[in-house]
Amino acid sequence: MQLYNTLSAEERAQLIDEAGKQRLTLSFYAYAKIEDPKKFRDDLFIAWNALDALGRIYVANEGINAQMSVPADNFEAFKETLNVYDFMKGIRLNVAVEQDDHSFLKLTIKVRHKIVADGLNDETFDVTNKGIHLRAKEFNQILEDPNTIVVDFRNHYESEVGHFKGAITPDVETFRESLPIINEQLKDFKETKNLVMYCTGGIRCEKASAYYKHQGFKNVFQLEGGIIQYAKQIKEENLESKFIGKNFVFDNRLGERITEDIVSQCHQCGKPCDNHTNCFNDGCHLLFIQCDECQAAMENCCSTECQEITHLPLAEQVKLRSGKQVGNKVFRKGKSEKLKFKHSGELSDTPLGVVSKTKNIRKKITVKKVLVGKAEHYFTKSKIAQFLIENKEISLGDKILISGPTTGEQELIITNLFINGNTSEIAKKGDQITFEVPFRIRLSDKLYKILN
Template sequence: MQLYNTLSAEERAALIEESGKQRLTLSFYAYANIEDPQAFRDSLFVTWNKLEVLGRIYVAKEGINAQLSLPADNFYAFKDHLDTIPFLKDIRLNVAVEQDDLSFLKLTIKVRNKIVADGLDDATFDVTNKGVHLGANDFNKMLEDPNTIVVDFRNHYESEVGHFKGAITPDVETFRESLPIIEEQLQDYKEDKNLLMYCTGGIRCEKASAFFRHKGFKNVYQLEGGIIEYTRQVKEENLESKFIGKNFVFDGRLGERITDDIISQCHQCGKPCDNHTNCANEACHLLFIQCDDCKASMHNTCSAECLEVIQLPEEEQKALRRGVNKGNMIFRKGKSDKLTYKHSGVLSDTPIATATKPVRARIRKTLIGKGEHYYPKAGVGQFTIEQGELKAGDKIIISGPTTGEQQLTVENMRVNGNEGAVATAGDKVTFNLPFRVRLSDKLYRVL
C-alpha cells in the first residue's frame, strides 16, 4: 500500500504538463474530534493519491487543514469522498481565485499536534465560543462603521502585498506572535468597539475569535471563509472589494490577484511590484518581492553575496550548505537588511500602480530535457537532451519552481562542446540565456 510520494516534484511537474489536464486549486478546514489521526491520514493518502490529489494537508486530533490541487475531472469524485466522512460532508471548498496547474507538486499529509500553530492552550478557554461569521456584504458594511477595528491575522509578507483598507497589519512572522500583540494594542477597546478579523481562508480566525472572546472582547466578528470566499462573494454579488492588492498563498503561485491595485514595491529597486520569489541561493532561500528587471540582473537572488554564491560550481555550493540547518524558512525568513524597500507594520492603503492582466493561453509542448548548469559570466545555460531532439530555430520553454516559465527561441547552440544545429537524446547542449538555469528546470520544445 503506497502511503508516500514516489515521484519528485520535477517528475510530477513533467507529468502534469504532458497530461494537458487542467487542475483546480482549493482549500478547506474543519475542526473535529479525530481519534486516530495517523490512521485517518493514511486512509486519506490512499484515496487521494488515486485521484491525483497534490497538496499540503495537516491532520491532528482537533481536525484537518488542507490546501491542494487535483484534476478538474476528478473534482466530483473527490467531493463524493469527502461526503463519506461525517464531519466533512457538504463542507465548503474555497476554490482559488487564480488557477495554476503547478500550484502543488507533491501530496504531503502530515500528522501534527495542531492544524494551525497558534501556541494556545486550548484547555484554558472554550474554543467553540467563536466570533460571529460575516459574509462579504455584511463585512463591508461593518468596515464602514467608525466603531469598528479591523485586524489582519496574517504575517507581514502576506499583508504587504494586499490587505483590507484601514486594517491593523501586525509586523509578525507567525500567527502565534500576533495574538498577544493585538491583545495588548486593543486592551482599551474590549467593551465598546467591534473587533473585525480576517485571514486567508478563515482557519486562523476560528481560533483567534474564541481567544479574544475569552479575553473579554464583547463584539467579535470574523470574515466567513477568509479572503478567498470574500472574493468569490464580491464577484458573485457585484460588491465593491474593500480588499486591495494580492492575496498571498502558500503554494507555487505565491499569490493570487484580488484587485488590480499594486500597493508594494520591489524590495531591491523600489519599482511598484507585488510578485514574491525565493532567493535562488539554496542556502538562503529568502522570500522577497522582486520585479522582472531585478530578477534578470540579479539572477533571482536577493543580494550581491547570494549572486556570487550561485556562480560557484554546484559542489562548492553544496559544501557551503553542508551542516547548516535552514529549517522551514521558505515563508518565514521574509526580512533582511539587504532589502532596501521592504515594508511591514503600518501599511498604506494607497495604490502606487495598476497591474496589467497577463494573457494566458495553453501552449502545446513536449518535454525533451533537463537543466544541468548555468555559467553566469558567459550567460550560457547547459541542458541534457533526454528524448526527442532540439534544433536551432526551435521555440522552447524552460520551466521550474523558481525559474517560472520562460519562453524563447534557440538561435545558436553548441552540441557536446561544438557548434551544432541538431541535438538528440544523450547530447549536452548549451546556448545563451538571460536567466539562470537550475537542476530542477525542465526543457520543453513548443509544438
C-alpha cells in the same frame, strides 16, 4: 499498503502534462475533535491517492487543514471522500481564482500537534467557540462602521502585497506572534468595538476569533472563507472590493490577483511590484519581492553575495553551506538588511501603481522569435533545464525565451550549453540540450530563439 509518495515532483509533473486534464487548486479546513489522527491520516491518503489528489495537508486532534490539487474529473468523487466524516459533510471548498496544474506535485499528509500553531497551553480554550462569520457584502458593510477595528491575521510577507483598507497588519512572521500583540493593543476595546478579522482562507482567523472570545471580547467577527471566498463573492455579486492588491497563497503560484492595484515595491530597486520570488542560492532561499528587471540583473538572487555564490561550481556551493542551518526557509524570514525597500507593519492603503494589461500584448508584438524546441525535464537540485531541439539551431550566447502557461515569458541568454551530454556551442534539430535556468520550468514550456 502504500502510504507515501513514490514519484518525484518532476515525474509527477510529466504525468500531469501527458494526461492533459484540468486540475483544480483548492483549500479547506475544519476544527473538530479527532480521536486518532494517525488512522485518520492513513485513511485519507488511501482515498485521495486513488483519485490522483495531491497537496499539503495537516491533521491533528483539533481538526484538518488542507491545500490541494484535484483532477476536475474526480472532483465529485473527492467530495464524497469528505462526506464520509460528519464534521466534513458539505464542507466549504475554497477553489482558487487562478488555476495551475502544477500547484502541488506530491500528496503530503502530516500529523501535527495542532493544525495551526498558536503557542497556547490553555485547556479551557475551546477552539470551536468561534466568532460570527460574515460574507463579503456583510464584511463590506461592517468595515464602514466607525466602531469597527479590522485585523489582518497573516504574516508580513502576505499583507505587504495586499490587504483590506484600514486594517491593522502586524509585523509578524507567525500566527502565534499575532495573538498576544493584538490582545494587548486592543485590550481597552473588548466591550465597545467590533473586532473583525480575516486571513487567506479562514482557518487562522477562526481560531483567533475563538481565542479573543475566550479573552473577553464581546463583538467578534471573521470573514467567512477568508480572502479567497471574498474575491469570488465580490465578483459574483458585483460588489466593491475593499481588499487592494494581491492575495498571497501557499503554493507554487505565490499569489492571486484580487485588484489591479500594486501596493508593494521591488525590494531591490523600489519599483512598484508585487511578485514574490525565492533567492536562487540554495543556501538562502529568501522569499522577497523582485521586479523583472532586477530578476534579470540579479539572476533571481536577493544580494550580490548570493549571486556570486550561484556562479561557483556546485561542489563549492555545497561545501559553503555544509554544517550550516539554512535560516531563510521558503515561507519564513522574508527580511534582510540587504533589501532596501522591504515594508511591513503599518502599510499604506494608497496604491503605488497598477498592473499593465497591455504589457504582454506589446511584448508579443515587439519581440520577434522562432520556436526551436520543447521542455523535456527539469533537474530541481541543480536547476538545470533540458529541452529537445525540434526546429532551427541554437547557439551559445543566443538570447532565448522560455514560455508556458505557468512559467509565463522568461528571457535569458545562454551562457553555458551541453548538447547530448557534452559541452558544445551549437545545437541542431534532434539534439537534446541542457543549461542552467534561474527559475523552474514545466513540461508544457516551449523554447524560442529571439531574433532581434
